[in-house]
Amino acid sequence: MQPSGIGRFLGLSLLALLALMVPWYFTANGLAAPAIELAGGLMHFFFPWAEGVQRTGTVGVLLTRVGVYIPQQGQMLLADMTPEVNFLKYGYGVVLLWAMLLASRPPKWLLKIAIGTVVLVPMQAIGLCFHWLRDIAFQGGPKAQMTTHIVGWQLEAIAFAYQFSFLVLTPLAPVILWVLLDKGFLKQLWVRESSQP
Amino acid sequence: MIRFFSIFVGTLALLFGIEMLSPVQQSVVHPWTGFLAYASAHLMQLFDGSIISHDRILQSSASGFGVSIEAGCNGVEAAIILIAGMLAFPSSLKLKLAGIVIGIVAVQGVNLLRIISLFYLGQWNYQAFEFAHLYLWQALIMLDVLVVWLLWIRAVARETPPPETEAPLAA
Numbered sequence: 403m404q405p406s407g408i409g410r411f412l413g414l415s416l417l418a419l420l421a422l423m424v425p426w427y428f429t430a431n432g433l434a435a436p437a438i439e440l441a442g443g444l445m446h447f448f449f450p451w452a453e454g455v456q457r458t459g460t461v462g463v464l465l466t467r468v469g470v471y472i473p474q475q476g477q478m479l480l481a482d483m484t485p486e487v488n489f490l491k492y493g494y495g496v497v498l499l500w501a502m503l504l505a506s507r508p509p510k511w512l513l514k515i516a517i518g519t520v521v522l523v524p525m526q527a528i529g530l531c532f533h534w535l536r537d538i539a540f541q542g543g544p545k546a547q548m549t550t551h552i553v554g555w556q557l558e559a560i561a562f563a564y565q566f567s568f569l570v571l572t573p574l575a576p577v578i579l580w581v582l583l584d585k586g587f588l589k590q591l592w593v594r595e596s597s598q599p
Numbered sequence: 600m601i602r603f604f605s606i607f608v609g610t611l612a613l614l615f616g617i618e619m620l621s622p623v624q625q626s627v628v629h630p631w632t633g634f635l636a637y638a639s640a641h642l643m644q645l646f647d648g649s650i651i652s653h654d655r656i657l658q659s660s661a662s663g664f665g666v667s668i669e670a671g672c673n674g675v676e677a678a679i680i681l682i683a684g685m686l687a688f689p690s691s692l693k694l695k696l697a698g699i700v701i702g703i704v705a706v707q708g709v710n711l712l713r714i715i716s717l718f719y720l721g722q723w724n725y726q727a728f729e730f731a732h733l734y735l736w737q738a739l740i741m742l743d744v745l746v747v748w749l750l751w752i753r754a755v756a757r758e759t760p761p762p763e764t765e766a767p768l769a770a
Contacts (some may be wrong), residue, residue, distance in 0.1 A: 408746060408749050408753065410751075411746075412742070412746050415742055416739075416742070417733075417741070419738055419742065420735075423734065423735055423738070427730060427734065447636070448642075468670075490733070490734060491767060493732055494733070494735075494737060494738055497734075497738060498738040498741060498742065499702035501742075502745075503710055519759070547606075561619075562616070565615075565619060565670070566612075566615055568671070569615075569670065569671050569676045570611065570615060570676055570679075571682065572737075573737050573738065573740070573741040574680055574741065576741075577741055577744070577745050578604075588749075591749065591752060591753060591756065592752065592756045594756075595753045595756035595757050596756040596757065596759045
């Protein structure tokens, strides 16, 4: 770490973030695939009414057997819910991680970028799952509840988990990963500052 | 390291849970968000007299364009993460309190910049607004939280007697 370690880290992180964010936005299809597939697999594993997932670009559509009434031409028609979510809302953290690792350049930084990118996939998938669950639990109505059996405290838990994953986990996960992948940065900062007269 | 993360995650979940409670939303978060709209409007009026605010809404009386400041854009979650990070890291109570107060001011200062920049970006181009709102500024605010936390750790290290040179998170 250089004498102006934190300032240099901030400056380089900002530069890298701005430089990488636009390319990430336009090439996120490939990054979206594993997260959406994993999220679909998790939903199918835990909920028998979740049949699978369909991906169009960065948008993941959960295919379900959850019935819901929809008004159409004066009639109420029964249809299956297919909530969708855009991966980008839960995927931008990877750019932050890349930017921070590029700025601090720990040993084997390229490998750490690859590891971090993979480790973030389950975090992104959790966000996608709770986004779908929120839509099904709160927009499905009584007919959907008959299939999902999501009631009472489970609704509260889904609301909390959705908010937590969207507002906290998604932006925070890359920062925690960076701390874990570059422990040397914090150690150097501590040792240098605590040994100053 | 394990101790730090245990306290950090526990404090984070607790503070976030408290924030989500309806009485806290009504008595703290909503008024705070309204204050942010008010403060943003006053700052913007220094160079743009057409800006008005009402409750959580920031609006241009000239163009009619307006934005509502919602959860995730009021800096509360960012402040909670910072507080949890400072409470979990071993330091004196005095340094924790000073760090939390100064840190919240720093985070909210950048958040005001976010609100103002997004307001003008939204008037210019909606796609650019969405990009900056949902992805870019989210990452920038978290980077801000991290840098404030690092600066605070630097201050803690300077206050720590020389024999304790082992970094508390190094284990």
